[in-house]
Amino acid sequence: MLNVQDIRKALPHRYPFLMVDKIVEIEQNQRVVGYKNVSLNEPWVSGHFPDEPIFPGVLILETMAQIGGFAFWSPNSTDGQLRGYISGMDKIKFVHPVYPGDKLMIEATVTAKYNQHAQVKCEAKVDEKLVAKSVISYVFK
Amino acid sequence: MYLNRNSLKSLLMQREPMLMLESIQKLDLNVLIAVPSYDDIWTSDNKVSLISIVLEAMGQAAEILWRLNGLKGKAYLAMIDKVEIDSLNLLPKADVKIRAQIISSFGNFKKSKIIYEYKEKKILSIETTHFFNPI
Numbered sequence: 001m002l003n004v005q006d007i008r009k010a011l012p013h014r015y016p017f018l019m020v021d022k023i024v025e026i027e028q029n030q031r032v033v034g035y036k037n038v039s040l041n042e043p044w045v046s047g048h049f050p051d052e053p054i055f056p057g058v059l060i061l062e063t064m065a066q067i068g069g070f071a072f073w074s075p076n077s078t079d080g081q082l083r084g085y086i087s088g089m090d091k092i093k094f095v096h097p098v099y100p101g102d103k104l105m106i107e108a109t110v111t112a113k114y115n116q117h118a119q120v121k122c123e124a125k126v127d128e129k130l131v132a133k134s135v136i137s138y139v140f141k
Numbered sequence: 142m143y144l145n146r147n148s149l150k151s152l153l154m155q156r157e158p159m160l161m162l163e164s165i166q167k168l169d170l171n172v173l174i175a176v177p178s179y180d181d182i183w184t185s186d187n188k189v190s191l192i193s194i195v196l197e198a199m200g201q202a203a204e205i206l207w208r209l210n211g212l213k214g215k216a217y218l219a220m221i222d223k224v225e226i227d228s229l230n231l232l233p234k235a236d237v238k239i240r241a242q243i244i245s246s247f248g249n250f251k252k253s254k255i256i257y258e259y260k261e262k263k264i265l266s267i268e269t270t271h272f273f274n275p276i
Binding site: 016017043044046047048049050051056057058059061062065086087088089090091092093094097 | 154155156157158159160182183191192193194196197200217218219220221222223224226
């Protein structure tokens, strides 16, 4: 399990773009499970949308990409940094809206890995209900 | 037809910091060119925009195009596919245009192709499907 301090060491992202609150399971190079608590106290709330805050689909995608990268995290890496860049995305579906107060659970399963390239299949759920899914490719530098 | 940021607010529900278009120019019935504008909180110091924020701008351009063709009600981004990233890590803030084109319509689902161009060169393209709820 990785807490916010571990996550900040691993990822270069910072507020308002750090979308990971906790990593709860890692099977290196196989799968990862983590979550983001979606809050009313976030910068997108005032604009998306003023009368009905809905967590933007593209930020669900960003959350999936950040958590999915932890499938390749190793506690033994020399600098502790995850330097994965998105090289592709596909089959992105937003099935249900996500609201402030929701706990957005992400499960990413590794579907391919070759040298510096990797691909994961992601599912995002709230209260066990599927809200979004995608396939994300990374290149690690 | 040219619309500035204030005019866009009558067509989109998004507001700052999630309103990501500065202006649009409609070329014909099915095509528009949009100029994006990102709030500083979403962009990094080296003037590169984050890909998920760029995707939001592209989705808004597609939504505007459908609204200019008469669609009303709430719009939800339902799907993004056929993502082609031609230039990794090159998502500049300046000298960028978004070209949106209508592809097809199936009931309340509206499909568009959107190209993100830097100095007239394509660096990212996607297809989006929006769901328009007329109620």
